Amino acid sequence: MNALWAGFWGLVGGASLLIGALIGLYAEASQRTISFVMALGSGVLISSVAFELMEEAYKQGGFDAAAVGLVAGSLVYFSADWLVNWYGARHRKRSQGQQQGSNGTAIAVGALLDGIPESVAIGVSLLRGGAVSWVMVAAVFLSNVPESMSSAAGMKNAGRSPRYVLWLWTAVLVASGLAALLGNLMLRGAGGNTIGGIQAFAAGAILTMLASTMMPEAYESGGAAVGLVTSAGFLLAFVLSHLH
Numbered sequence: 297m298n299a300l301w302a303g304f305w306g307l308v309g310g311a312s313l314l315i316g317a318l319i320g321l322y323a324e325a326s327q328r329t330i331s332f333v334m335a336l337g338s339g340v341l342i343s344s345v346a347f348e349l350m351e352e353a354y355k356q357g358g359f360d361a362a363a364v365g366l367v368a369g370s371l372v373y374f375s376a377d378w379l380v381n382w383y384g385a386r387h388r389k390r391s392q393g394q395q396q397g398s399n400g401t402a403i404a405v406g407a408l409l410d411g412i413p414e415s416v417a418i419g420v421s422l423l424r425g426g427a428v429s430w431v432m433v434a435a436v437f438l439s440n441v442p443e444s445m446s447s448a449a450g451m452k453n454a455g456r457s458p459r460y461v462l463w464l465w466t467a468v469l470v471a472s473g474l475a476a477l478l479g480n481l482m483l484r485g486a487g488g489n490t491i492g493g494i495q496a497f498a499a500g501a502i503l504t505m506l507a508s509t510m511m512p513e514a515y516e517s518g519g520a521a522v523g524l525v526t527s528a529g530f531l532l533a534f535v536l537s538h539l540h
Contacts, residue, residue, distance in 0.1 A: 299480040302419040306476025309418055309436035310411060310469040316441040317465040320448030321458050330446050331518030332525045337439035338510050339529025341414075341502055344435035347537045349417055349499040357492025365493035369413065369500025377508060411440070413501035415472040419479035420494055431537045438529075439510075444468075446513060 319325060325333075353362040414436045421429035444465050451461045483491060514522045 298422055299419075299477050299484070302422045302480035303473045303477030305422070305433050306415040306418050307469065307473035309433045309476075310415065310440060310472030312437045312440040313411070313444040313465045313469050313472070314462070316444035316446075317448040317461055319441070320445040320450075321452055321461060325445070325449070327517040330442065330449060331514045331516075331522055334442035334446055334510050334514040335518060335522035335525035336529040336532075337442040338506050338514060339526035339531075340435045340533040341439045341506060341529075342526075343530040343533035343537070344432055345499045345502050347534065348421075348429055348432045348435070349495045349502075352421075353492040353496040353499065355492070356495065357489040361489045361492035362496045365496025366500040366503075368493075369497035369502075370504045371500075372497075373413070373501035373504045374508075377505070411468050411472050412475045413498040413505070414439075415475035416479040417495065417498040417502075419476035420483060420491060420498070422480055431533065434536060435533050442514075443510065446510075 320330075350362060350366070353365060357365075418429070418432055418436060421432055448461045448465070451464075452458070479494070483494060486494075511522075511526075514526075518525070
């Protein structure tokens with residue numbers, strides 16, 4: 297039952313992928329607006345990585361599990377991201393049509409790669425009979441909107457059909473729920489070092505994703521002002537975490 301709840305909350309966190317995709321396809325948002333929303337989502341996720349994932353990883357497994365997990369997550373994401381970029385998904389989160397001629401399968405795999413660490417983090421938060429970290433769910437939900445919003449706008453500008461875009465993000469949504477469910481099932485009964493290491497692994501992957509995809513795209517179209525918006529997103533998640 298615990299694993300089913302993990303899957304459910306993974307779906308809740310990923311549901312905003314479809315919301316963002318619909319906005320990107322039909323709302324005709326300006327590039328600056330998309331950039332600011334991406335910056336806000338980046339700030340939210342950075343705060344959640346620091347206060348929801350790394351802090352808990354340290355409590356569960358100490359410095360060694362937190363440090364090794366963070367470095368491993370960063371390296372694995374970097375390698376996987378390089379691979380899908382090489383196959384044609386380098387511009388999967390770009391919003392200005394740079395995806396023209398890109399490999400559709402690589403874009404789908406890249407979108408899946410970006411969403412899995414966040415979903416696993418949600419699933420792990422329910423281990424040992426604990427309650428779900430609703431702050432982490434909220435952070436994933438908020439950050440997913442600009443991610444799919446920018447990508448969907450870019451796919452539209454590159455000539456992809458709305459049907460293709462919506463099917464892609466629906467598939468990523470389902471995969472997010474499965475990742476949370478499987479993460480919970482596979483780590484059931486694991487020790488503190490393992491759980492802490494997995495939480496830090498997710499943190500490293502998320503940080504690397506933000507630095508290599510979302511934040512550069514936000515700055516390119518939004519300019520220096522995105523720094524202020526990122527700080528606002530960080531503060532928002534910080535407040536939510538401490539209210540919790």
